Amino acid sequence: MRVTVTYNDLESFTEAEALHNNSTIFGNNAEVSVAPASNSPEALIYFAVQNLISVRQLEAYFDKSGHYILGKQKLREEMRLLMADIVEKVLEDNIEKCE
Numbered sequence: 001m002r003v004t005v006t007y008n009d010l011e012s013f014t015e016a017e018a019l020h021n022n023s024t025i026f027g028n029n030a031e032v033s034v035a036p037a038s039n040s041p042e043a044l045i046y047f048a049v050q051n052l053i054s055v056r057q058l059e060a061y062f063d064k065s066g067h068y069i070l071g072k073q074k075l076r077e078e079m080r081l082l083m084a085d086i087v088e089k090v091l092e093d094n095i096e097k098c099e
Contacts, residue, residue: 005026008037009021009034013054013055013058014050014051014054014055015034015051018032018034019032019034035047049079052079052082053075053079056071056075057071057072057075059071060072060075
């Protein structure tokens with residue numbers, strides 16, 4: 001018998017954590033996949049950014065050196081640069097397709 005369970009995980013920080021938690025709950029025979037909450041562009045972007053930053057943010061947050069604010073600022077700036085690069089690449093690709 002094949003049983004499909006779908007739900008929005010509001011507790012896990014990372015994809016790896018969601019996979020691990022569900023394997024623990026449903027066992028090793030479970031086929032677990034993690035995806036954005038919807039296929040809207042905003043949900044896809046949120047999911048991607050969440051996967052890019054969550055581990056690093058949590059590491060900075062729980063770092064005993066007390067540099068969370070600096071780590072968060074650095075991470076924010078790195079993400080701004082990455083997003084700017086991605087937007088520029090999409091714009092360039094679209095122009096190439098037009099020509």
